[in-house]
Amino acid sequence: MTESTHRRFGTTTAPVPGDMGWNLGMVLRGYQTLFEAAVADMPAGIRGFQVLSAVVHKDPPNQQALGAHLAIDRTVLTYLLDTLVDAGVVERIPDPGDRRARKIVPTDGGRKMLAVYEARVAAAEYDLMAGLEEDDARALALLISRLAKSVHRALPGASPCEAMDNL
Template identity: 35%
Template sequence: MASLPVVNQPPHRCGALLDHLSRRVRTRAESVLTPMNLRPRHLLTLTVLRDHGSSTQQALAATLGIDSTNLVGLLNDLEADNLVERRRSPEDRRRHVVELTDVGAKKLAKAEFALAAVEDEVLGGLTPDQREELYCLLQQATATTDVEACAGADEAGQTLVQSCVKGDVSAR
């Protein structure tokens, strides 16, 4: 039986591949974080506090995109292990300020080394240059989530976006 010709074949779609890859990373990440008594949401919270400094609980909930009630439980976990500290804000006694502790910074560094090994395993089929390219493209994709943001991209960035849409990531 002869195969039917493909008419108007759609362009390659990344969604299923990204989902598959993220599941592989997540599964491996959880296996290295669990012995450290960390979950991905703990790691994200510690990373935000390290990268942006202390924060009010309200601002931290907004940054993490979670309900403030859920944040309280998350911070309870982290505070129980002495990874973060909550204290009353000196400016407004009704607010709590959350800060990364030295213990938390050390545990975060240990977790990041373990996760680097996970990435090495999962992305082992890519060269260092390809991994850097993937990182840059993913950063760009997460930074430009709507048409208006894409329209505001500079000329070089727009060229890169157009090249990636065409499948030519070497245009960089």
């Protein structure tokens, strides 16, 4: 077989320009499938998990900062927060620095719920990387994190959800 035949049928190990998009898309699709299943019972699903996780781990100063961090439209965020407030996992309190603004804080129940779902998400991520050696999986996770932060610095207003919708 010639090199072009090997390449055409995917048997080459050399990177091909343009394959990164397909590779990232396949990995993301696999991740999304496992992630959706892991948080299926979470109030507001994936978005509810992301909001609660950001509230707990990032402690944004107010609702506007939370929306900006997650690249969620203000109106959509309001509905998500209503769902999470109704579920008893977050509260809206006056922002200590600006009484007109609201800070979103987790409840004790919200923290406990997040811990349960983080364990499920961790198991899903482990399953996704099951085909890799442990050191490779750890290195991949670190490299993806570095690359994502680099892209975010270069394109701070970019929405990962919008990117996926347009992929």
